[in-house]
Amino acid sequence: MRLLTHNMLSSNIKGVTNGFPLRIEAEKVVEKTVEMNADFLKKMFEKIQWKAFIDASRAMGYTELPEEVDPTTLESDEFLSKFHHALLELHLEEGALVCPETGRRFPVNKGIPNMLLHEDEV
Amino acid sequence: MKLKQLESLLGDLQQFSQPKIELEQYPTGPHITSRMLYTAENSFGDVSNKVVADFGCGCGTLGVAAALLSAEHVVGIDIDPESLEIAALNAEELELYLDFIQSNVMDLEWRGQIFDTVVMNPPFGTRQKGVDMDFLHVALKVASQAVYSLHKTSTRDHVKRVAMRDFNAASAEVLCELRYDVPKLYKFHKKKEVDIAVDLWRFVPASH
Numbered sequence: 001m002r003l004l005t006h007n008m009l010s011s012n013i014k015g016v017t018n019g020f021p022l023r024i025e026a027e028k029v030v031e032k033t034v035e036m037n038a039d040f041l042k043k044m045f046e047k048i049q050w051k052a053f054i055d056a057s058r059a060m061g062y063t064e065l066p067e068e069v070d071p072t073t074l075e076s077d078e079f080l081s082k083f084h085h086a087l088l089e090l091h092l093e094e095g096a097l098v099c100p101e102t103g104r105r106f107p108v109n110k111g112i113p114n115m116l117l118h119e120d121e122v
Numbered sequence: 123m124k125l126k127q128l129e130s131l132l133g134d135l136q137q138f139s140q141p142k143i144e145l146e147q148y149p150t151g152p153h154i155t156s157r158m159l160y161t162a163e164n165s166f167g168d169v170s171n172k173v174v175a176d177f178g179c180g181c182g183t184l185g186v187a188a189a190l191l192s193a194e195h196v197v198g199i200d201i202d203p204e205s206l207e208i209a210a211l212n213a214e215e216l217e218l219y220l221d222f223i224q225s226n227v228m229d230l231e232w233r234g235q236i237f238d239t240v241v242m243n244p245p246f247g248t249r250q251k252g253v254d255m256d257f258l259h260v261a262l263k264v265a266s267q268a269v270y271s272l273h274k275t276s277t278r279d280h281v282k283r284v285a286m287r288d289f290n291a292a293s294a295e296v297l298c299e300l301r302y303d304v305p306k307l308y309k310f311h312k313k314k315e316v317d318i319a320v321d322l323w324r325f326v327p328a329s330h
């Protein structure tokens with residue numbers, strides 16, 4: 001699972017009001033190189049929740065992203081390539097996503113998070 | 123990529139080895155899938171450089187087709203872990219990086235209209251009544267640009283009415299009618315193939 005997906009998802013347990021972002025427990029992270037698309041990154045920058053994204057990238061062991069960003073940051077190629085790397089090239093292969101409110105763990109195996117709910121959570 | 127090339131790549135994908143009846147697991151064939159995604163890309167620009175979801179992705183055919191047509195990020199969701207395992211292998215085989223999530227489509231919580239496009243071949247609702255419309259409801263909430271979906275032609279009026287009136291779609295259009303040969307996967311199908319008429323729909327969600 002890429003961090004882009006992580007940034008789109010909330011905890012889905014019944015009754016949870018602050019389910020975003022899911023905390024990442026990373027046991028294994030893999031990197032897969034893909035071509036960079038600057039226009040796409042600029043578009044995604046508008047949609048990404050930056051704080052959640054920074055925290056997620058740190059949980060994945062990547063610490064190169066700046067804490068503070070503004071639209072002018074996007075003019076920097078160096079920034080874009082880091083943003084690209086964290087957003088699309090890091091994959092959570094083994095670990096878990098944890099609901100920030102209840103602490104419920106959703107395991108991630110072979111890159112696939114299991115978000116199935118128990119009967120009493122629907 | 124040419125249509126023929128897309129169709130032939132999709133023809134090599136592995137499909138359900140032991141389809142589960144209750145989940146309505148029948149694959150979308152390469153002919154239908156290639157036309158569906160090709161139209162989405164070439165007539166509407168809804169695939170390349172986009173964030174695309176494949177709801178009820180099964181072995182990943184629609185999502186893989188989107189990735190082959192240069193979708194930037196594809197997320198496939200299915201409730202069935204065995205199908206997802208095949209889907210992941212299919213993607214790997216073609217050196218495509220798709221994300222997969224195991225979940226009931228109706229239970230996931232997304233942060234708003236976070237996808238550009240949703241593509242899906244939902245269960246027709248023959249086992250679980252209304253599940254096709256439940257899928258559509260969610261899709262129209264999370265897509266900002268378009269939803270492509272297959273529904274039985276016999277339900278055309280119903281689909282249109284519910285999409286426009288209850289799900290607030292800005293438009294709902296049948297792009298073409300297709301013959302869908304559901305192969306004889308299940309014992310209760312008497313004939314070798316059950317040929318049914320399905321509509322390829324394009325819905326435009328309300329902008330929020």
Ligand SMILES: C[S@@+](CC[C@H](N)C(=O)[O-])C[C@H]1O[C@@H](n2cnc3c(N)ncnc32)[C@H](O)[C@@H]1O
Nearest residue numbers: 145148149150178179180200201202226227245
């Ligand atoms: C008609 S098949 C389509 C499969 C695949 N999209 C394809 O084109 O080959 C429907 C798929 O939806 C999945 N499914 C059924 N109910 C579901 C649900 N509530 N949530 C998620 N997936 C579901 C089934 O496991 C199956 O893979």
